[in-house]
Amino acid sequence: MPIHATEQGWILETQSTGYALGLNAAGLLAHRYWGARLPRPEDYPPAPDPMPWVSFNGAAHLTPEEYPAYGGLKYIDPCLKVSFADGTRDLALHFDSADLREGNALDIHLCDDVYPLRVTLHYRVHEAYDLIERAATITNDGETPITLERVWSAQWHLPRGDTYRFTHVSGRWADEMRLQREPLVPGIKTLESRRLTTSHHSNPWFAIDRGTADERQGEVWFGVLAWSGNWKLSAEVTDFSSTRISLGVNDWDFAWRLAPGDHFSTPASYAGYTADGFGDASRRLHDFIRDTVLPHGHTIHKVLYNSWEATFFDVDEESQARLAEIAAQMGVELFVMDDGWFHGREMDNAGLGDWWPDARKFPRGLTPLIEKVNALGMDFGLWIEPEMVNPDSDLYRQHPDWVIHFPTRPRTESRNQLILNFARTDVQDYIIGQIDKLLSDHNIAFIKWDMNRNVSEPGWPDAPGDPRELWVRYVYGLYRVWETLRTRHPDVIWQSCSGGGGRADLGILRVADQIWVSDNTGATARLFIQDGFSHIFPANTMEAWVTDALNNQLSLEFRFHVSMCGSLGVGGHLLRWTEAQRAEAAKWIARYKDIRHIVQLGDLYRLRSPRDHALSALQYVSKDRAEGVLFAFRTFIPDPAQLPLIYLDGLDPDALYEVEGFPGSRSGQAWMKAGAQLDLSDFQSTVRRIRRI
Numbered sequence: 118m119p120i121h122a123t124e125q126g127w128i129l130e131t132q133s134t135g136y137a138l139g140l141n142a143a144g145l146l147a148h149r150y151w152g153a154r155l156p157r158p159e160d161y162p163p164a165p166d167p168m169p170w171v172s173f174n175g176a177a178h179l180t181p182e183e184y185p186a187y188g189g190l191k192y193i194d195p196c197l198k199v200s201f202a203d204g205t206r207d208l209a210l211h212f213d214s215a216d217l218r219e220g221n222a223l224d225i226h227l228c229d230d231v232y233p234l235r236v237t238l239h240y241r242v243h244e245a246y247d248l249i250e251r252a253a254t255i256t257n258d259g260e261t262p263i264t265l266e267r268v269w270s271a272q273w274h275l276p277r278g279d280t281y282r283f284t285h286v287s288g289r290w291a292d293e294m295r296l297q298r299e300p301l302v303p304g305i306k307t308l309e310s311r312r313l314t315t316s317h318h319s320n321p322w323f324a325i326d327r328g329t330a331d332e333r334q335g336e337v338w339f340g341v342l343a344w345s346g347n348w349k350l351s352a353e354v355t356d357f358s359s360t361r362i363s364l365g366v367n368d369w370d371f372a373w374r375l376a377p378g379d380h381f382s383t384p385a386s387y388a389g390y391t392a393d394g395f396g397d398a399s400r401r402l403h404d405f406i407r408d409t410v411l412p413h414g415h416t417i418h419k420v421l422y423n424s425w426e427a428t429f430f431d432v433d434e435e436s437q438a439r440l441a442e443i444a445a446q447m448g449v450e451l452f453v454m455d456d457g458w459f460h461g462r463e464m465d466n467a468g469l470g471d472w473w474p475d476a477r478k479f480p481r482g483l484t485p486l487i488e489k490v491n492a493l494g495m496d497f498g499l500w501i502e503p504e505m506v507n508p509d510s511d512l513y514r515q516h517p518d519w520v521i522h523f524p525t526r527p528r529t530e531s532r533n534q535l536i537l538n539f540a541r542t543d544v545q546d547y548i549i550g551q552i553d554k555l556l557s558d559h560n561i562a563f564i565k566w567d568m569n570r571n572v573s574e575p576g577w578p579d580a581p582g583d584p585r586e587l588w589v590r591y592v593y594g595l596y597r598v599w600e601t602l603r604t605r606h607p608d609v610i611w612q613s614c615s616g617g618g619g620r621a622d623l624g625i626l627r628v629a630d631q632i633w634v635s636d637n638t639g640a641t642a643r644l645f646i647q648d649g650f651s652h653i654f655p656a657n658t659m660e661a662w663v664t665d666a667l668n669n670q671l672s673l674e675f676r677f678h679v680s681m682c683g684s685l686g687v688g689g690h691l692l693r694w695t696e697a698q699r700a701e702a703a704k705w706i707a708r709y710k711d712i713r714h715i716v717q718l719g720d721l722y723r724l725r726s727p728r729d730h731a732l733s734a735l736q737y738v739s740k741d742r743a744e745g746v747l748f749a750f751r752t753f754i755p756d757p758a759q760l761p762l763i764y765l766d767g768l769d770p771d772a773l774y775e776v777e778g779f780p781g782s783r784s785g786q787a788w789m790k791a792g793a794q795l796d797l798s799d800f801q802s803t804v805r806r807i808r809r810i
């Protein structure tokens with residue numbers, strides 16, 4: 118049984134980790150342990166009972182509570198803060214009861230001493246992935262409303278007394294997912310989004326170590342929040358060296374009016390522990406995402422062509438058909454028409470909201486183009502941006518009140534567009550109707566769902582509750598629209614794009630199959646962006662195109678190799694490619710088809726990061742370790758005497774392997790410990806197939 122109750126509390130065990138919690142003498146639900154699995158239940162330490170330490174540090178402040186609420190003598194960052202109808206803003210939670218469900222789920226109910234407020238902490242064990250899932254539900258059992266001012270999903274506690282290093286990602290548009298590493302010092306380090314989406318700027322993911330872990334070894338605690346809206350991560354080191362990471366919906370500008378009888382449920386946070394370094398932490402998340410989060414986690418994604426960088430808004434049947442013919446000859450399997458195809462869309466200043474084919478560009482509708490694409494042996498995909506509206510659109514002229522706005526304020530446009538209020542059911546239903554019709558009327562196999570601006574003037578004039586519920590209800594609305602469309606069109610593959618990687622998280626991956634990682638398709642920049650992305654997300658979600666933009670001096674080979682590390686796509690202007698380039702592309706596409714099952718579904722090993730090395734390398738290995746593929750990229754190295762050795766990983770040490778380009782075979786152990794010498798010039802790359810004999 119992965120969860121057992123003992124006199125000391127509860128122990129949650131996965132394949133190789135243990136997590137323990139229990140009530141201390143003061144009746145507080147306290148964290149006891151999180152780390153390597155211990156042999157016996159008695160081995161887990163009891164709930165700590167800290168003594169008050171002068172008047173400035175009471176016992177409650179010193180207790181590592183599983184879900185601290187704001188109240189009493191507590192100054193740590195709490196998970197829950199409420200305001201009762203009588204103005205009281207103090208919570209005193211006591212343990213009420215616990216339910217162990219199906220052996221792998223635990224609900225712990227806490228109640229306030231005086232007010233009819235109930236907190237249910239949900240725990241679920243994902244044994245095979247060494248992950249623990251947490252969430253909370255707050256219920257108003259009384260007769261007057263309660264205002265929630267902060268309601269987070271979980272607080273994760275690290276072993277007390279040590280100093281830690283915090284790994285996270287930061288960035289901006291066209292430069293997402295840059296890995297950051299910094300020491301955690303006393304105080305609070307906050308990461309957040311206030312932009313309505315997950316954002317390009319940081320991501321609700323953390324990895325914590327003692328400063329000594331690397332890709333292959335060392336203790337790492339890691340986790341995510343599965344949420345696609347405003348979020349906050351608080352990494353706190355208290356005045357008594359207690360380190361905790363809290364994750365949840367952002368409390369900035371947030372309020373939720375909890376009516377009598379109502380409840381509020383937080384999104385889930387998943388966290389895990391490994392003794393085997395950052396590489397293992399990533400692989401656990403990747404497996405979990407593929408096996409349990411993604412709708413089509415084990416489907417091999419097709420090689421796609423996307424027309425955006427070739428034709429921009431200037432699409433019509435003829436231009437797309439010409440691109441499609443070349444794409445098909447190169448071996449592309451899915452042809453995606455990007456922006457520009459719908460009513461009134463000449464540029465980015467009109468059309469969003471009117472999701473039917475533009476009569477001037479497509480006088481015969483989309484079907485002849487789709488039939489042409491299908492006749493060429495490819496699936497057809499389409500770009501949409503349903504959360505948005507241009508003021509110059511039929512939809513906005515009919516429903517100017519449907520956008521997020523304050524009536525007395527200007528409606529600030531960004532890329533000439535405003536945001537439809539997806540918190541409103543009428544807006545959701547309208548969009549469901551429009552996109553459903555599009556999918557029902559056409560043979561569409563793939564949707565790229567875009568979202569090209571961040572929020573401003575976050576008003577909701579007719580909100581039924583507190584207008585600040587917008588931040589959360591918008592995301593619920595978004596999920597409802599995607600889920601409904603997915604249910605009606607279960608075979609369609611969906612890509613989440615928000616001007617590149619602005620919406621990449623485990624919440625959206627419950628409804629999307631892939632992420633458009635970045636609008637930056639420059640191959641050297643991509644090495645960094647993909648490296649950061651790979652810490653969280655598996656390669657089958659990482660859509661990567663070969664383009665011309667920002668790539669003038671890089672060979673087609675280098676560009677293909679970079680994109681072949683994920684789900685390969687092509688986005689260059691094929692009409693301008695020479696016959697030789699098209700033939701070379703066909704060769705790389707064929708090569709990718711040969712290795713993509715290993716890339717998309719295998720285990721990732723980051724051998725040398727581009728952050729630290731001008732010779733970077735990564736490797737994918739099939740689950741049965743019978744085959745693998747090595748990628749290596751050399752950027753610029755001034756006068757290297759000899760390139761460093763590449764040490765492979767993830768192979769069976771006792772089995773014999775051949776690595777393409779090297780004579781003979783060697784044991785897995787030899788490839789991993791004695792390394793391999795590659796010979797690459799500046800801005801050269803290589804892909805090598807690995808085979809067990």
Ligand code: GLA
Nearest residue numbers: 425455456614615616617636
């Ligand atoms: C965003 C996307 C691009 C492209 C354009 C179309 O920027 O990230 O890939 O689809 O929108 O307007």
